[in-house]
Amino acid sequence: MARPLLRGDRLQAAREAVGLTREELATKLGLSGPARVRVWETGLERPRPRFVPRLASALGVDPLYLLDVDAGDPPLAALRLAAGFATNQVTAPGLSVMTYVRLEDGRPGVDDSAKVIAAVAEVLGMDVARVEAAVRRSRSNHAALASFGG
Structure with missing residues (x-):
């Protein structure tokens, strides 16, 4: 089965909702720059699993919100x-x-x-x-x- 995908649109919306730039989010995550955040938001790459809860925590959302699953009934x-x-x-x-x-x-x-x-x-x-x-x-x-x- 395919692994659930990170929803780039939700990542971007959550980032914008808390008023963070890509650069600021990258800094919070310990990334070298905003390019990684950009490719996640555009769907060109998936983050490694360890980044999913870190992203959610930095943005104040449930990690399941960032994935393309029903958060109430996830696989x-x-x-x-x-x-x-x-x-x-x-x-x-x-x-x-x-x-x-x-x-x-x-x-x-x-x-x-x-x-x-x-x-x-x-x-x-x-x-x-x-x-x-x-x-x-x-x-x-x-x-x-x-x-x-x-």
Whole structure:
């Protein structure tokens, strides 16, 4: 499944709403200049996952607002990005990266035991109910794509 995209229009609107220039936002993020902010706003590049929560914090918005997802019912990938993690960083005792990737992709038959969901929730810093709902959304998205393609 495709990773949720940062909405450049929302990034720009949030930046303008708090009265920051691209240069000022770049400085807050520790970037060398405003070019990176410009390419994110225009959609030419995606920020690394670690920048999503940093952008949201600097702009005073929920990280999910910056992504092209329904913030009320996001898939697991969106929660991961909102927390600032790359897929290979979501691992813990009893949770392999591959198990996590399969959960995020919404593949059926993946271990979604309470222990695995609790491990994902802990890594992402989210509550278990939110992660369970995100796994359901990811599965729904996967099923929709599978039926569309098949």
